[in-house]
Amino acid sequence: MSQLNLTLSPIGIIHSPYKEKFSVPRQPNLVQDGVGTIRLLPPYNQPEAVRGLEHFSHLWLIFQFDKVPVGKWQPTVRPPRLGGNQRIGVFASRATHRPNPLGLSKVELTGIEINKGQVLLHLGAIDLVDGTPIFDIKPYLAYADSEQNAKSSFAQHPPEAKLQVVFSPKAQTQLIKCGAKYPNFQRFITEVLQQDPRPAYHQASTSERIYGMRLYDFNIRWLVKNGAWVEVIDIEESE
Structure with missing residues (x-):
């Protein structure tokens, strides 16, 4: 058997409001305002490379989990949807810690912009950290990629919003x-927090604790109360 060596180079970079993986939704389309853009890199930033793409409504993105340590994969993982305690095989999950740190995401294509040597693909709601390398883009084919009666184990349906979110007077002013x-x-902010971005092993806790995340150019701090609702206490612009 011949040995296969493959070197991948990014064809583009994602720009998104998620500045760290802590705040990223676990799947696309869960946070409607979490939209993004792909900026194609040279030599792939040619109008010819996206000719005809405007006739497709959705895309498959192959990307790199570049925020996780290299070589830290394990044969079993603990999906947050199962409470963070039950282990399943890594290949039965979409966990980020994989033998090869590659991800696959289906996203809506909302527009193509070609301007001054730049080729930008505007996307709908995504689940990617700002700066994520994109290795390939493929059009979504409804007849081949959609299975009406498909089984999805523990993730058959979208996750329910877990937390109620309120804003302090200070946060409302900000x-x-x-x-x-x-x-x-x-x-x-509300939709991101409703998905409860905390680690799964924190989600059962009823003690009060302050968390933080970066969205766009802002540091968001919120307080979890009784394990059921959160109060956004501060929205501070990053320096």
């Missing part, structure tokens, strides 16, 4: 300042 640039910022 949201007003963000409104001109990010008119749906409150809804965006």
Whole structure:
């Protein structure tokens, strides 16, 4: 058997509001305002490379989990959807710690922009950290890629929103300042937090604890109370 060596080079880079993996939804389409853009890199940033792509509504993206340690894969993982305690095989999951750190994501294509040597693909709601390398783009084919009666084990249906979200008076005042640039910022923060981005082993805790995450150019801090609802206490612009 011949040995196969494959060297991959990014064809593009994702730009998204998620500045760290802690805040990223675990699948696309869970947070409607978490949209992104792919910027194609040279020599792939040619209009000819995306000719005809405008006739497709959705894309498959093959990307790298570049924020996880290399070589730290394990044969079993603990999916958050199973409470973080039950182990299943890594190949029965979409865990980030894999033998090869590659991910696959189906995203909506909302527009193509070609301007001054730049080729940008505007996307709908995504689940990718800002700066994620993209290795390939393939059009989604409805007749081949959609299976009406497919079985998806523990993830047959989208996760339910777990937490109620409220904003402190201070955070509400800070949201007003963000409104001109990010008119749906409150809804965006709310939907991210409703998915409960905390580690699975924290989600059963009823003790109060302050967490933080970065969205766009802001540091968001929130307090978890009684394990059922959160209060956004601070929205501070990053320096």
